[in-house]
Amino acid sequence: MKLLIVEDQLKTGHYLRQGLTEAGFNTELVADGSTGQQLALSGDYALLILDVMLPGRDGWQILQAVRGAGLDTPVLFLTARDAVEDRVHGLELGADDYLVKPFAFSELLARVRSLLRRGSAPPQDTSLQLADLRLDLIRRRVERSGQRIDLTAKEFALLEMLLRRQGEVLPKSLIASQVWDMNFDSDTNVIEVAIRRLRLKVDDEFPNKLIHTVRGMGYVLEERPA
């Protein structure tokens, strides 16, 4: 899966490429709009990450060219400007998502994954599983090592999200948005508390912990060697 980053700020571009590459994506970086557009039009990419302000052609022009050529490659915009008109303009032109600088890398990664997943049909799972943790989507039941765990509706939704995206670091903002539909910056520590309470039920009594905190970035559900 190839990603194209068009970003003229060298430092930003470099770290984005490094981060995405380490997250397992084949990433290409160009710094000017014209080259970016040429590459984007080749249709070889699964996702375009475009800065709005670029030398040569700006991000919007690239997006227009791409959509004009009939390509529906998902496009994620990065911008330092946060005017409502900008956002509306970008979305009107057919951008798929929009991140305002400064953003957290974990947030970007989560959105990239969401966008890449969007095209494919959602898996029709009846249950989700990791190690000895099993979540039954039909009967809305959770078991660990055959032991029934009682969760509230939101705890269930939270665990389902963690399970569906196991191995991914999920930033708090994404969790708030997906589980509680809270789509705004909030400095509340509700998510921390919710995760702690979920851990209490899911992890505390078992020797191998599955829910992990990635300090400063978010939470991940995965099996780690003891």
Place this chain on the structure above:
Amino acid sequence: MRRLSLSSRLALLFAACTAVVSLFAGVLFNRASEAHFIELDQQLLEGKLIGLRRSLQDIQSSTSEVKLADELSRQADLYLRITGSDGQRWYDSSAHLPETLALTPGLSTLKGDRTDYRVLNAPLYPDKPDSPQLTLLLDITHHQHFLQRMQHLIWLTVGLSALATALLGAWAARSGLRPLRRMSAVARGVSAQSLNARLPEENMPPELAEMAHHFNAMLGRLDDSFQRLSAFSADIAHELRTPLSNLLTHTQVTLTRPRPIEDYREALHSNLEELQWMAQLVNDMLYLAKADHGLLMPSREPLNLADEVDVLLEFFAPLADDSHVTVSREGTARMVGDRSMLRRALSNLLDNALRFTAVDGEVRVRITDQPQGLSLTIENTGDEVSEALLPRLFDRFYRADPARQEGSSEHAGLGLAITRSIIRAHGGQIWCESEKGLTRFVIELPRGD
């Protein structure tokens, strides 16, 4: 084209008014004098007519001629013409009388080449149908001269008084408009550094006092905004200084000598925390800046406030459970507004309420649908906020605890400011009350439909 100055405009208007008034007075006076002259002449002529009729009882007698001459000689400027009933001229008292004379009965004025006459026609014998006609002519040239002089005088007065009032008016207008010049002098002196200049409102004329008042109010608002802007910039710098200083020191200290890898990791984590705090701060500041510039434009979607509050209470449930705080909501109301913005505003308030509620306390949300709008109160048990601090709660960077403890995940203190901006963007207002162990935030919102 440059418009006339106010002073010259006023002066010209004054002059025009005076001219019109004096012209009117002059014309009136002229008319009155003329009417008066006519009346006098008529009395005189009618008096003479009686005498002449008596003298001419029998026109054939010789004495009548003598009497006639007598009668006429008593008034030097009076002339007589007698015309027979057949139109034949019988008698002229002077050779210079005009040739043709209208014989319409009654008084009329005749303007001759050199002489003007007042003319009275009357039958000699009022009872006989074919009586000879008497025509009395009174020389009124001197009256006409007088009236003409009057007219000249009137025009002169009009001209002079207009000129005089124009000059006086210009002076009066200039001195009358002095407060305006004072205003402009103050306005000239206003700059970002001296927004505290004010016009003296008490010795302003009433017409300008209101304007001066508004002008001062405008300066006041500008001053206020400017102060706030300056304080805001100072606050940003101050707020960013601590985390920046932490970042600098920590990074430099970490780099001074080789360390185990764990220490580097720890340093990066610590930096990450500071950076996230700064990013959040900058985002919040930008949000507030947008609100200040009126760029916070709430979308309009129909909302059920009870549903929104319930969703938020569910979101905060883990936090509330954790500190054994009971949360509840009563009442419902529908409104039109921006869901995501209102959620953000209310979430700040709920977060705040939960933070200041003691263990085993209570947070109550009450929605009231009133005819003039709706109100929403969020009430929590716990320590009261002191009276003096209430109005400052919504200030930027205001924190109940003045010293932010380093390393704590303390909030930047922008939450309530953001909440207020959102409520205001919806045309509502918010305030806080605190008494008897209850702190209550009250929001009043228009329904927006």
